[in-house]
Structures are given as structure tokens and as C-alpha cells.
Amino acid sequence: MITSSVAELSRSLLARRLSSIELTGSLLDRIETANPTLNAFLTIDREGAMSQAKAADARIAAGTASPLTGIPLAHKDVIMTEGLRTTCGSRMLENFVAPYSAFVAERLARAGMVTVGKTNMDEFAMGSSNENSYFGPVRNPWNTTCVAGGSSGGSAAAVAARLVPAATGTDTGGSIRQPAALSGVCGLKPTYGVCSRYGLVALASSLDTPGVFGQTAEDCALLLNAMAGHDARDSTSLDRPAEDYARQLSENAGAKPLAGVRVGLPREYFGAGAEPDIVDAIETAIAGFRSLGATTVEVSLPNVDHSLPVYYVISPAEASSNLARFDGVRYGHRAAKYDDLTDMYKKTRAEGFGAEVKRRILIGTYVLSHGYYDAYYLKAQQVRRLIADDFRKAYQRCDVIVGPTSPTTAFCIGDNIDDPLKMYLNDIFTIASNLTGTPAISIPCGFDGKGLPIGLQIQGNAFAEAQILNVAHRYQQTTDWHRRVPAGFAP
Amino acid sequence: MALSVDDVQRAAHLARIEITAAEAFDVQNKLEGVFRLIERMRAVDTTGIVPMSHAQDVMLPLREDHMSESDPHKRDLYQRNAPAVEDGLYLVPKVIE
Amino acid sequence: MKWEVVVGIETHTQLSTASKIFSSASTAFGAVPNSHASAVDIALPGVLPVLNKGAVERAIRFGLAVGGTINRRSVFARKNYFYPDLPKGYQISQYEIPVVQGGSIAIVSPTRGAFRVALTRAHLEEDAGKSLHEAFDSPGGLGRGMTGIDFNRAGTPLLEIVSEPDLRSSEEAVAYAKTLHSLVKWIGICDGNMQEGSFRCDANVSVRLAGDAKLGTRCEIKNLNSFRFMQQAIEFEVRRQIELIEDGGTMVQETRLYDPDRNETRSMRSKEDAQDYRYFPDPDLPPLVIDGTWIEQVRAEMPELPESMAHRFVGDYGVPITDAVQLTASREIARYFESTVQAPVGVHLSGKTAANWILGEITARLNRDGIEIEQAPVRPHEFAQLLARFQDNTIAGSIAKAVLDRMWNSEIGGEADAIIAAKGLRQISDSGAIEKLVDDVLAANPAIVAEYQAGKAKAFNSLVGKAMAATKGKANPAQVNAILKRKLAG
Ligand SMILES: [Mg+2]
Ligand SMILES: [Zn+2]
Numbered sequence A: 001m002i003t004s005s006v007a008e009l010s011r012s013l014l015a016r017r018l019s020s021i022e023l024t025g026s027l028l029d030r031i032e033t034a035n036p037t038l039n040a041f042l043t044i045d046r047e048g049a050m051s052q053a054k055a056a057d058a059r060i061a062a063g064t065a066s067p068l069t070g071i072p073l074a075h076k077d078v079i080m081t082e083g084l085r086t087t088c089g090s091r092m093l094e095n096f097v098a099p100y101s102a103f104v105a106e107r108l109a110r111a112g113m114v115t116v117g118k119t120n121m122d123e124f125a126m127g128s129s130n131e132n133s134y135f136g137p138v139r140n141p142w143n144t145t146c147v148a149g150g151s152s153g154g155s156a157a158a159v160a161a162r163l164v165p166a167a168t169g170t171d172t173g174g175s176i177r178q179p180a181a182l183s184g185v186c187g188l189k190p191t192y193g194v195c196s197r198y199g200l201v202a203l204a205s206s207l208d209t210p211g212v213f214g215q216t217a218e219d220c221a222l223l224l225n226a227m228a229g230h231d232a233r234d235s236t237s238l239d240r241p242a243e244d245y246a247r248q249l250s251e252n253a254g255a256k257p258l259a260g261v262r263v264g265l266p267r268e269y270f271g272a273g274a275e276p277d278i279v280d281a282i283e284t285a286i287a288g289f290r291s292l293g294a295t296t297v298e299v300s301l302p303n304v305d306h307s308l309p310v311y312y313v314i315s316p317a318e319a320s321s322n323l324a325r326f327d328g329v330r331y332g333h334r335a336a337k338y339d340d341l342t343d344m345y346k347k348t349r350a351e352g353f354g355a356e357v358k359r360r361i362l363i364g365t366y367v368l369s370h371g372y373y374d375a376y377y378l379k380a381q382q383v384r385r386l387i388a389d390d391f392r393k394a395y396q397r398c399d400v401i402v403g404p405t406s407p408t409t410a411f412c413i414g415d416n417i418d419d420p421l422k423m424y425l426n427d428i429f430t431i432a433s434n435l436t437g438t439p440a441i442s443i444p445c446g447f448d449g450k451g452l453p454i455g456l457q458i459q460g461n462a463f464a465e466a467q468i469l470n471v472a473h474r475y476q477q478t479t480d481w482h483r484r485v486p487a488g489f490a491p
Numbered sequence B: 001m002a003l004s005v006d007d008v009q010r011a012a013h014l015a016r017i018e019i020t021a022a023e024a025f026d027v028q029n030k031l032e033g034v035f036r037l038i039e040r041m042r043a044v045d046t047t048g049i050v051p052m053s054h055a056q057d058v059m060l061p062l063r064e065d066h067m068s069e070s071d072p073h074k075r076d077l078y079q080r081n082a083p084a085v086e087d088g089l090y091l092v093p094k095v096i097e
Numbered sequence C: 001m002k003w004e005v006v007v008g009i010e011t012h013t014q015l016s017t018a019s020k021i022f023s024s025a026s027t028a029f030g031a032v033p034n035s036h037a038s039a040v041d042i043a044l045p046g047v048l049p050v051l052n053k054g055a056v057e058r059a060i061r062f063g064l065a066v067g068g069t070i071n072r073r074s075v076f077a078r079k080n081y082f083y084p085d086l087p088k089g090y091q092i093s094q095y096e097i098p099v100v101q102g103g104s105i106a107i108v109s110p111t112r113g114a115f116r117v118a119l120t121r122a123h124l125e126e127d128a129g130k131s132l133h134e135a136f137d138s139p140g141g142l143g144r145g146m147t148g149i150d151f152n153r154a155g156t157p158l159l160e161i162v163s164e165p166d167l168r169s170s171e172e173a174v175a176y177a178k179t180l181h182s183l184v185k186w187i188g189i190c191d192g193n194m195q196e197g198s199f200r201c202d203a204n205v206s207v208r209l210a211g212d213a214k215l216g217t218r219c220e221i222k223n224l225n226s227f228r229f230m231q232q233a234i235e236f237e238v239r240r241q242i243e244l245i246e247d248g249g250t251m252v253q254e255t256r257l258y259d260p261d262r263n264e265t266r267s268m269r270s271k272e273d274a275q276d277y278r279y280f281p282d283p284d285l286p287p288l289v290i291d292g293t294w295i296e297q298v299r300a301e302m303p304e305l306p307e308s309m310a311h312r313f314v315g316d317y318g319v320p321i322t323d324a325v326q327l328t329a330s331r332e333i334a335r336y337f338e339s340t341v342q343a344p345v346g347v348h349l350s351g352k353t354a355a356n357w358i359l360g361e362i363t364a365r366l367n368r369d370g371i372e373i374e375q376a377p378v379r380p381h382e383f384a385q386l387l388a389r390f391q392d393n394t395i396a397g398s399i400a401k402a403v404l405d406r407m408w409n410s411e412i413g414g415e416a417d418a419i420i421a422a423k424g425l426r427q428i429s430d431s432g433a434i435e436k437l438v439d440d441v442l443a444a445n446p447a448i449v450a451e452y453q454a455g456k457a458k459a460f461n462s463l464v465g466k467a468m469a470a471t472k473g474k475a476n477p478a479q480v481n482a483i484l485k486r487k488l489a490g
Helices: A006-014 A020-038 A046-062 A103-110 A153-160 A177-183 A217-227 A276-291 A304-325 A341-352 A355-368 A373-394 A420-427 A431-436 A465-478 B005-014 B021-042 B072-079 C053-065 C170-186 C227-246 C292-300 C306-317 C321-327 C331-342 C351-369 C380-391 C397-409 C416-422 C431-444 C446-453 C458-470 C477-489
Strands: A041-044 A072-076 A114-119 A143-147 A166-171 A186-189 A209-214 A262-266 A295-299 A400-404 A440-447 A453-460 B089-093 C003-014 C076-080 C090-094 C104-109 C113-126 C130-132 C146-150 C157-163 C199-209 C219-224 C254-259 C264-267
Touching (some): A006 A020, A006 A046, A006 A217, A020 A041, A020 A046, A020 A114, A020 A153, A046 A114, A072 A153, A103 A114, A103 A166, A103 A217, A153 A166, A153 A177, A153 A209, A166 A186, A177 A453, A186 A217, A186 A465, A209 A217, A217 A440, A217 A465, A262 A276, A276 A295, A276 A440, A276 A453, A276 A465, A304 A373, A304 A420, A304 A431, A304 B021, A304 C076, A355 A373, A355 B005, A355 B021, A373 A431, A373 B021, A400 A465, A420 B021, A440 A465, A453 A465, C003 C170, C053 C113, C053 C157, C053 C170, C053 C292, C104 C170, C170 C227, C170 C306, C199 C227, C219 C227, C227 C264, C306 C321, C306 C331, C306 C351, C321 C331, C321 C351, C331 C351, C380 C397, C380 C416, C397 C416, C431 C446, C431 C458, C431 C477, C446 C458, C446 C477, C458 C477
Parallel strands (some): A072 A166, C219 C254
Antiparallel strands (some): A400 A453, A440 A453, B089 C146, C003 C199, C076 C090, C104 C113, C113 C157, C130 C146, C199 C219, C254 C264
């Protein structure tokens, strides 16, 4: 039961072979046991969860349940959840209680999901290892001396250790997909605008995308169905007809379910410094796609190499402005001692923010400042368009683009912490889809020599969620990487 | 156009973050590699390329001018997270104009 | 004149929407602190701005009224700086592409006559909250020596209207500000309440030697919340700048604050501190697109504008242009005038007379009572009847003024004809009666007659006065004059 997917649990709950009270109770027990080791949760809400579970059971009994009713869920701590502490992994918001709920949290609650708690993350979603959390790093369930990836490391580790069947995350430069890869779970970043950003504490507004972690692509589709939709409170939320993202998964497509699917292989993603074990696993997966009927085509993304610098201009620029509201006036940390107003600001922000957040605020402030705007910010936005154009052209020749999610598997805690560039390079394959606003998923596709999971990234054009989920799902039907449970967390 | 320690100090002041000389040096040092990549990006020819500010090419939606009832309850809820409040006002060190 | 004054004005016009520019909280003035401060207005983490259509519609209305260009695509940008009343740490404003560009406003300068002041732009932005400095001096209170922040005003929609530096004196600056003030009220985009901060001006002031093509270094004087302060502040600033330059000093571009108590401007060092606003397009707000259909719809609903109405008053009613400009200072005055001259009172009322009386007698009474013309106790059709009796010589001007007073003060709103009849105020125009009256006056005042004959012209007026007094003002003054003159020449 504990290791079942959302889809499986849903069938048991709706058939009343299992109650949400039972399921939620036993997962909370697991969380309480595992969390001192993993540090995946910052807040555990047993009381609230049990009362939601009770309501879910009543709804199932009344016959008004959705496929997600009664399923336990964890939210990344950057997502506002009314009445629950929402810290963003920062000292700045250590004692901040959310006075309202994010759109995605509202949607999943309305579907009947049970929120068990809030997961650890890199402070304000800045990082790729979760070591930037004020509350300490998340540990990787496959090897607890390793990082779980970041910034949504707590959600990834929680799903990997089977503490929850699904969790939310946010992805600004790879913050769902990279930890999913390093923790051996599925992580979906939808098209920008498909899920409202309302209630997400903003990192980089033009890149931030809420998304989901699950064991399977199918589970990601089920959650996306509930999370997607137009929200008038977010001016970048798209008003599109509702779609069933799982619709392609149940089609009976025979032995060659991917027949007609053109898989694009960007020359720039291979031989770009991914570890050999990762390259091998990806090649094997590509062969798997071919045997499922897909054809492969080489594509070129000549400007994709600039994704990282473009990201490290645009994202800090937007972040420096988004994080200006943390000034110790209306909420959050305020320094105890100061000389005057300016000193209060400076000490409050020096104390409330960690080293990486401060570095990015400084980068962002610098690139926007007088005399540098055109050289950095405007330039980065122009190159951003060149990258988007590359992808647009590539999608004329292929349906999905496949490659590694991350250049390395999980590294040891402390290994990259003193070298920001080395840390930033973790996101070299994931950043582009944030710049272009297009969807992508990372799914498990093997293990390296050290027994650490490897992630495969499947990217698609805008609104191609159903297709990338289908490609991932068909792959998962013939492989069992996603079924593996870390030894220390097997039931 | 490499990032200098002075640039870091100036940015820290603009961003209202207290920073020591040693910290500024450390930031400059740690960001050298990133700025090298950024310099390479700056060499890309972008003549005539329209900057991309948004991930989707959409128009700004507009809200009808309707006022929602103000809820006095909300003020107390919001101010529960405030560091210093008196008589419903947020308190800050004296502002001198 | 050696020095030339150059002034440009930036005006923050509070738009008269029910809700804020990016949130649905109320814009009402004077509420309990922070009770109109929504999650968006206090910038809770995770909340996002959504633009108010009503604010955009008002900006379009303004653009059309001044003949500016309505940009089909404009961009909201973030202006980043730290200040306690600025909740997000940035103000959402428009920078590179504003909603309105260009246009002009016709003003009448006391020295240069009528001309058009060019506008640079008008852009939409949000207001900040309010800092209350004096609220916390209660001994032992938690907030002692602190400043309290009220975010009720945060997010109120503003249209910042920027003029070109076309103004050449403090009087011209005030004429511009007054014209703009009446225009924004006229087109219904702003209530114009200066005490409540609905219309706030900043003046950019510089001086240069007459004939110089290059502009001098300017200072921006902030927060001019009355026309009188604007005039005084500019005059002080001009004197300060001239003295500084003549003494060999160098002007520094800076922001200054006008202190009305001391009638001086002083540097605002706090606002000067490292100004680098780091503008960039707000990623939360895609471009604002305004299509032609919307613009045409707004145009169709526009009222007749003061300028064209003033010209119509000249053409249709023979009103002198200077009067017509004053009559179109507000829609209410213009409506009062036009309702008066069009009232069905049997005679064709002279527009010139009506204008005279409205700008003179009516305005004086409004000012005395501190009320607006729409509250005038004498309504246009009643006033028209009074003017008709004056015009057809039923009553003299002085009597008409007395009747107006009775009408003004009457609780029931008296009718001019009824008052004239009841009080026997009809003018005496019977020449026989006036002959007799003049004879009586001459007979009773031989000393004055003698003075007149000795060459003292003033004595004539004195005799007219006696005649008028004898009839309690009812004698036709023109007839009295003529007959008296004839008899004295006799
Ligand atoms: Mg200004
Ligand atoms: Zn402004």
C-alpha cells in the first residue's frame, strides 16, 4: 500500500478497500520516523491531515469523490497554505503563517487531496542541492550522504522514500526536474501559464512554474488535471479550454505505442559533459523509444549553450526585485538592533537571507543598475528569444526532445557548496525549457555505478504535456526504474 | 566589464543588504566564473532581436472596476505576521524626509 | 529681462475608480488605517497584480481630451527602491512605453496670452501608502519615536501627466495646473480634491539667460498640493537659483521640498540617496494592448471639451472669449450658463449679460457661502426670469441684485416676478413722474446744484443718487440721467 502510485491508491480508496484515514495515518507515521534522517519536511500537520482524511472518506462514501480524493500530498514550502507555516526555507519567513492558499494548493484540496505537510527546499528556491535551506539540507534516500537535488529537494526525497505518493514543487530553472532525477522520481514542469502562480512566493516571475512529483507519469497527469486551469488573480495565467492530460495514456496503441512519434536528439545535449553512466543510460532509453515505434532525429539548438548565462542574468534580476518586499516592515524577520531605517533594512536582510540568496540579489541588482541594463538584462532577453526560436525550429522536425536531466547523479553534501558555477551547471539541461516556457518531465531511467538514480528529460513544445506524459508513460510500461524503492525505505 | 568588489558593494547598498569587505570580496570571487559565461553570452549577435520579457506572447487581461468588500478581519490576520504594529499601523524606525 | 524661468510640471492625478489599480480593495479616502489594504496592497508573498480596466479607460479618456497618442501597446515596468510606504520594494509604473504620448493643453498666460502647453506623456502607476510621523508620541507607547505606515492609499491608481518645459513663470505654471485640474474633473477621471491628495504637482524649475538655447540645471520641487504653494515655491526657487548662479555657484540637480510655513524649498537628501531605480518590464504583467474599437467607444462617450465649448459660447451666445474660458472652468458652471440662456422666459436673453452676472453676482455669492454652483439656491430657470426682467427694464440693476438676494435667501426658492410684484419693485419709467421727481430733487438741493454749476462734475452723481434714493432705486436710471442733464443745462 505504502509504495503504491496515486492511480493505484485511488482505485483502492474508491473501491473502499482502503480508507484515507488509514492511508494518511500510516504515511504520517512513516514521515515522523524518516524525517529526522531525511529532513524532507519542515512542517508536518498531523491534525489537519487527519481531519482532511476524514472529510475525504465521507466524500468517497457519499459518491462525490474525484480520482484524487483521500490521497496524501505534500507541498513545497514556497506554496502558500492557509494556516500553515510557509517558510520558503528561509530564516526570513521562519515564523510566517500563510494567511491564504495558493491556487494550486486550493485546486488540489478541492479535488480532495490531503495535505500532510510542507517540504524542505533551497531558500527561496535558489539552489540545486537543497543545501541552501536555512533548516539544513535534505538527504537523498538512495544515499543519505548525498544531496536530493534542489530546489524542491524535500518534495523529491519525500516521494522517493515513499513518504507521500505525490508532492508539489516549483521549477524556475530545473527545480522540479533536477531533484526528481537525483532522487529517482518523476517530476513534471508544465507549460508556463498552465498552472497559476498565485500563491507561489516568487523567485523569477517570468520563469517560475508550479508542477508536480510522482512515482509515475500517469500520476503526474492526474495531478496536473487538478492543478491546471485559468486563474484571474495571475495575469500570466492562460485561459485555455480544459484538457485531460491523461487522455493518451489509456489509448490502446498495440506493440508500437510510440509509432509516429519523432524523438529529437539535440547534438548539444550529447557530449556536453554528462557523466558516462548517464550517457549510457540515456542511449539505452533512446533505444527503448525506438523499439516502442518512435523514430529519432538529430536536431540542433545552436544557442542553447547560452541558456545558463541568460538564466543567471534574468532570474537574479527578477529575484532581486521580487525579494525586495522582505524588508522587515509588514512580515518576516526584523533585526533586533539597528541605528535607523536604512540600517534596519540592511541588517534585517543580511540576517534574514542566506549566502546564495544574497549573491543572487546582488547579481540581479548589478545587472539592472544604471549603465548595465542594456549590456546584461536586455541582451539576455534577446538571447532568450534566440533560444526560444531554436526550439521552435526544432519542434518543426520532432515532437519531443530527449536527453539527460542533469549532467551528474546526486553528489555529496558539501561538495559543490563553495563553487556557485559548479552548482549552477547542474541545471545546464533544464534551464532552456524555463526560458522558452515549454513543458518537460524527468523520469528515472537507470542507476549509475554508485547505485544513484539517473534522470531522463523529455521536453515538448508549448502545451505538449499530454504527449510528453504519454511518451514517458509508454516507457514506464516497459521498464521498472520508477518502481525501485531506496533500500532504507522499503516497507 | 567584469564584476568588481566596488560593484558588489554598490549593489549591496542598493539592495539594502549589510555586507562586510570580506563578504564583498568573497561574492566577487565566487561569481567570477559565472560572469565569464555571461561575458560570452554578451558576444552573441542580437541585432534586431526583440527582447523576450515573457514566456508566453499574451496580452494583459483586465479586471472590471469592482470593489470587493473590505474585511476588517483580514487586517488582524495579516498583521499577525508583522514585526511591529500599533493601532493598526505598521511601525518602522522614524522616517526623516 | 536677463533671466528666463523654465518650468515643467509633473502631476499625479488620482483616478476616480472604485477599486485600486491592481487589486479590488476600495480607494475610498479616510478609512480606518490598513482596513483597505488587501493582500496585494501590502505585498504579501505570492500575490500578483491584475490591472483595473477602469483605470485604463480613464487614461484613454485623458489621451483623447488632450489630443495625445494612445499607445496600442504599452508596458508596465518596476521602479525599484526601498521606502517603508512602498510595500513591494518597487512601484509598478510605466517607463519606456506609456499609455499616452504627446498632446497639449491650451492655457491663457497672464503675460503671453493664449498658447498650448505640450505634454510629454501620461502614464499609469500605483500610489504608495502613507507615513504617519506624529501618531506615536504617547509616552510609554510601543511605537514611541517610530513612524506608522498606513497602506490604505497603496495601489490607488494614478495618471502621471508630464508637461514639456514650456512654462515661463510661476503664473503660467499655475495657469497650466488650474487648466489641467479643471480638465481632469471635466472629463470625470479625477475628483480634483487637492486636500485629499487627488491632484498633486511636482514642478521642475530651472533658469537660464534669456536667449540661451540650452536648458539650465533643474530642481524638482515635490508635493505642491495647492496652487498658491505652487506659485510661492516656484518664485522662491527661481530667486534661489538666480542668486546662487549670480554668486558664482553651481546648480545641482536635486529633489526639493517646499515648506509653506517658512516659504522656502529645501533639499530632500533622503530621496537623493543613490537613486538607481533599476527599471525593467514587470514580468507579472504582459503588455497592455488597447484596440481601436475600445478607443472609439471611449471617444463616443466623451463629453464636449471645455475648449470647444468656450468657442461655441462665443459663436452661439456672443460671449467674449475671456468670459467663455471662465464659464468653461467646470462642467457645472458651463451647464448653469447654458441652462440660463436657454430657459424659456419669453425674451431672448443676452449671453453677454448672463455671463457677466454668473461670473460676477452668482460667483460672489457662491464664494461667500462656500458652495459650488450645483448647490446654488437659485436655479438657472429662476435666474433667467430675473435676467429677463432686468433686460426688459422692468427692474434696474441694483434692484435686480436685491431681488437675487431675496431669491438666494428664500427657503422656498422665490420667483423673480412674484418678488417684484409683491414688493412693488417695478421700475418707474413714466417720464412725467420722473420729470416731477427731478424737479423736486433740484428744488430741495440748491447747494449741490450750485456746486455743479461751479464746475464740480461729481455733484451730478450726487443728484442722481438723491433721485434714486427718493424712489428706493426704482426710477429708471437712464431716464433720470437724461432728464437731469437736460434740466441742469436748462
Ligand atoms: Mg515623476
Ligand atoms: Zn509618479
